Amino acid sequence: MVASLPESIVPDSSFRKQVERLSGRRVSACFQCEKCTNGCPLTFAMDIPPHKLIRLAHLGLKDTVLNSDTIWVCASCETCTTRCPNGIDIAHIMDILRQVSQREGIRASKKDVPVFHSTFIASMKRWGRVHEMEMAAMYTLKSAGLKGLMAQSKLGLEMFKKGKIKLLPYRLRPNSQVRNIFKNAGRKG
Amino acid sequence: MDVSYYPGCSLSGTARDYGESVEAVSGTLGVALKELPDWNCCGSSSAHVTNDELSVALAARNLEIADKIGKDVAVPCAMCYSRLKVAEKALLAGREIEGISHKYEGSIHVKHLVDFFWENVGEQAILEKVKKPLEGLNPVCYYGCLITRPPEITDAVNPEDPQSMDNILKTLGANVKNWSYKTDCCGGSLILTLPEIAHKLIQKLLDMSQEAGADCIVAACPMCHSNLDGWQKEISQETGRKYDIPIFYFTELMGLAFGDASVKKWLHRHGTDPIPFLHEKELL
Structure with missing residues (x-):
């Protein structure tokens, strides 16, 4: 559970404003009905349930929020967003929190999650489409090392036999617009 | 009937069974799938957790290609569908995206394939092609998260209780x-990063399908399918309960009912072998 909540909290609106600016939604509209938490299929694996995370963001407890397991355990299933009576796009706010956390160089509490996403994006950027075999192998190597990759090779071979591994990647056309999209987005970050 | 087709990255790889069955049953139904030229990855779950601009721009480029062609787009993957719809709503709201100069005005529609088959192709056309009704098959339909959620993005009429796949399967007999549990999460986005958590979500769906009296689960998304189909051995080992539940793509069962000769080839690609089950049901 939440390990390090301070005994008294002095609200700081700067983090709330940052989250509201980036998400385009009002965190302050939350009246703590807990509908998000009750519908969330991942609450059992979170250290801070979604409604509390929203409250902490509202109060400005940036470090607690950005260091939580919750932002990385969220599976983006969109149940909270669908059910929130106040129209808070909680799943998108989770995205914003993960983005801010990565941009600020915070070490993710579930460290493999951002490693997976950066590997996935690298494959997308290289080929225009994700090359699943390369992506899965690179991710396993980065997260579990050579030993981990060897351990997965049996599964890889099984999938290969079933025809589920595409060996050659797609190749982007020269001067593809996709390259510019990555360039522009990288600049805006 | 012509429709633009955005297959997504998995359909030529880990979801090859889905890709092959989509093409076969579309052919049978007289639907010409026109693959979008030079389409790119929709950004999937990785772009939207990393960079908002990137996630919208990648999907918007595909919409730009589709809009210039001018036909509705059918999308077999729930993730791709969701990302294209997010981009569609952003463009319609007037969001400017660097690198996307085309003015998108919403004259084409993006549809998930299961809705396209039910709403655009329709019951009568499907029924006419049924040679071997799926009598004795007791499936539950699993839609997962993103075909219907959130409804502001997907335009789903009934996001917690969708019907199109149920209707198709009923039409097949x-x-x-x-x-x-139609729209409960299977943990697909966590399967490689937090597998112990994802396994719990998968197990719940497998258990609940049994409780509902089903003998198989039908899916309409590459991630949902590979998640439910591919880890039953591991989950059996972890829990000491034996899981051997056939997981089908809805298009595979359409092919089966249409008497398609390639059905076995698709089913051989599954992690949990459904062929003995279909023999037992005298459907194969």
Whole structure:
């Protein structure tokens, strides 16, 4: 559970404003009905349930929020967003929190999650489409090392036999617009 | 009937069974799938957790290609569908995206393939092609998260209780079971990063399908399918309960009912072998 909540909290609106600016939604509209938490299929694996995370963001407890397991355990299933009576796009706010956390160089509490996403994006950027075999192998190597990759090779071979591994990647056309999209987005970050 | 087709990255790889069955049943139904030229990855779950601009721009480029062609787009993957719809709503709201100069005005529609088959192709056209009704099959239909959620993005009429896949399976003659887990999450986005958590979500769906009296689960998304189909051995080992539940793509069962000769080839690619089950049901 939440390990390090301070005994008294002095609200700081700067983090709330940052989250509201980036998400385009009002965190302050939350009246703590807990509908998000009750519908969330991942609450059992979170250290801070979604409604509390929203409250902490509202109060400005940036470090607690950005260091939580919750932002990385969220599976983006969109149940909270669908059910929130106040129209808070909680799943998108989770995205914003993960983005801010990565941009600020915070070490993710579930460290493999951002490693997976950066590997996935690298494959997308290289080929225009994700090359699943390369992506899965690179991710396993980065997260579990050579030993981990060897351990997965049996599964890889099984999938290969079933025809589920595409060996050659797609190749982007020269001067593809996709390259510019990555360039522009990288600049805006 | 012509429709633009955005297959997504998995359909030529880990979801090859889905890709092959989509093409076969579309052919049978007289639907010409026109693959979008030079389409790119929709950004999937990785772009939207990393960079908002990137996630919208990648999907918007595909919409730009589709809009210039001018036909509706059918999308077999729930993730791709969701990302294209997010971009569609952003463009319609007037969001400017660097690198996307085309003015998108919403004259084409993006549809998930299961809705396209039910709403655009329709019951009568499907029924006419049924040679071998799926009698004795007791499936539950599993839609997962992103075909219907959030409804502001997907335009789903009934996001917690969708019907299109149920209707298709009923038209094929199956005895579709009702259950409350149609749109619960399978943990697909966590399967490689937090597998112990994802396994719990998968196990719950497998258990609940049994409780509903189903003998198989039908999916309409590459991630949902590979998640439910591919880890049953591991989950059996972890829990000491034996899981051997056939997981089908809805298009595979359409092919089966249409008497398609390639059905076995698709089913051989599954992690949990459904062929003995279909033999037992005298459907194969």
